[in-house]
Amino acid sequence: MSETKLRIGLPKGSLEEATIELFRRAGYTVSRSSRGYRPYIDHPGMEVRLVRPQELARYVDQGFLDCGITGMDWILENNASVHVVCELPYNRSTRLPVRWVLAVHESSPIRSPKDLQGKRIATEAVRLVTAYLERHGVQAEVEFSWGATEVKVPELVDAIVDITETGSSLKANNLRVIDTVLQSYPQFLCAHSVWADAERRKQIESLALLLLAALRGEEKVGLKMNVAKSGIAAVLAILPALRRPTVSPLADGEWLAVETVLDESQVRDLIPRLKELGAEGIIEYPLNKVIY
Ligand SMILES: Nc1ncnc2c1ncn2[C@@H]1O[C@H](COP(=O)(O)OP(=O)(O)OP(=O)(O)O)[C@@H](O)[C@H]1O
Numbered sequence: 001m002s003e004t005k006l007r008i009g010l011p012k013g014s015l016e017e018a019t020i021e022l023f024r025r026a027g028y029t030v031s032r033s034s035r036g037y038r039p040y041i042d043h044p045g046m047e048v049r050l051v052r053p054q055e056l057a058r059y060v061d062q063g064f065l066d067c068g069i070t071g072m073d074w075i076l077e078n079n080a081s082v083h084v085v086c087e088l089p090y091n092r093s094t095r096l097p098v099r100w101v102l103a104v105h106e107s108s109p110i111r112s113p114k115d116l117q118g119k120r121i122a123t124e125a126v127r128l129v130t131a132y133l134e135r136h137g138v139q140a141e142v143e144f145s146w147g148a149t150e151v152k153v154p155e156l157v158d159a160i161v162d163i164t165e166t167g168s169s170l171k172a173n174n175l176r177v178i179d180t181v182l183q184s185y186p187q188f189l190c191a192h193s194v195w196a197d198a199e200r201r202k203q204i205e206s207l208a209l210l211l212l213a214a215l216r217g218e219e220k221v222g223l224k225m226n227v228a229k230s231g232i233a234a235v236l237a238i239l240p241a242l243r244r245p246t247v248s249p250l251a252d253g254e255w256l257a258v259e260t261v262l263d264e265s266q267v268r269d270l271i272p273r274l275k276e277l278g279a280e281g282i283i284e285y286p287l288n289k290v291i292y
C-alpha cells in the first residue's frame with residue numbers, strides 16, 4: 001500500500017446522504033460528527049473530506065484532493081480539468097438525472113428561449129446558462145443567484161435556470177418549464193496525475209468497481225423458481241438474465257430449479273406470467289453487489 005492516503009472528496013449538501021449510503025453499500029463506512037468536515041472512513045489507505053459540490057472538481061483539478069464525487073453540472077460549470085472515472089446514476093431522491101431547467105412563472109408570456117432576448121435570468125450556474133444562450137443566439141442578462149432561486153420570478157427576474165429532480169420545488173412556486181439546459185448525474189472523478197500513477201489508478205479503479213457494483217445491486221434482484229421439465233422452454237423464453245439463467249435438476253429428476261438476475265422493475269410483470277406458465281416456489285431476493 002502507498003505511504004500517502006488517497007484523499008477523497010465527498011459532496012456536502014444535497015448528495016451527502018445518498019453518497020455516504022452508496023459508500024456503505026460499496027463496503028466503506030463513512031462516519032461524520034455533527035459539524036465535522038473530516039469524516040472517518042474505515043480504510044487505512046483513505047481519508048475523506050466533505051466539500052461543497054460546486055468546489056470539489058476545482059480542488060481535484062488543483063491537486064488538493066486525489067478524487068471525489070460531484071455532479072457533472074459543477075464539473076462543467078467550473079470548466080475543471082479532471083479525469084472522469086465513471087458516471088454514478090443516482091441523485092438525492094431518485095435514480096433519475098437532475099435537470100437544470102429554464103423556468104418562468106406560470107403567468108409569464110415567455111414560451112421559448114428566443115423570448116428571453118433582453119430579459120434577466122437568475123441562476124447558480126452562470127457559465128452553463130451563458131453558453132446555453134449563446135447556442136440559441138439570444139442576448140440576455142444572466143445574474144448569479146446564491147440559492148432559493150425559484151422565489152425570484154416574476155418579481156426580481158424574468159426567468160430562472162435551476163435544478164429539478166422530483167419537480168416539487170417548481171410546482172410549489174408555480175413555475176412553468178420552458179426547456180432543459182442540462183441533465184446531470186454524479187461523477188466519480190480524479191486528478192489527471194492520479195490517473196497517470198499506476199498504483200493510485202488501481203486504487204481508484206477498484207473503488208469505481210465497487211461503487212458501480214453497489215448501485216447495480218440496488219436496481220437488480222435475484223429470482224429463483226421450480227419448473228417442471230415440460231414447461232422449461234416457455235419459462236426460459238421470457239426470463240431475462242445477466243448472461244443466461246442457471247438451470248439445475250431437483251432431486252426428483254422431474255423438476256428443474258431456475259435461477260436468474262434481473263432488473264427489479266421487471267419483476268412485477270414477470271411473476272404473474274411465470275406462475276401462469278407453471279413455475280412454482282418462486283422467490284425473489286435482494287443483491288448487495290452486481291459486477292458485470
Ligand atoms: N434533488 C437535488 N437537488 C439539488 N441538487 C441535487 C439533487 N440531487 C442531486 N443533486 C446534485 O447535487 C449537487 C448539488 O449542488 P448544490 O450546489 O445545489 O449544493 P447543495 O448540495 O444543493 O447545497 P445547498 O443546499 O446549499 O444548495 C449538484 O451536483 C446536483 O446535480
Ligand SMILES: O=P(O)(O)OC[C@H]1O[C@H](OP(=O)(O)OP(=O)(O)O)[C@H](O)[C@@H]1O
Nearest residue numbers: 147148149162163164165166167168169
Ligand atoms: O425538484 P426537487 O426535488 O424539488 O429538487 C430541486 C430543488 O432542490 C434544490 O434546492 P436546495 O435544497 O439545494 O436549495 P437551494 O435552492 O437553496 O439551493 C434545487 O435548487 C431545487 O430547489
Ligand SMILES: [Mg+2]
Nearest residue numbers: 013014147163
Ligand atoms: Mg442547492
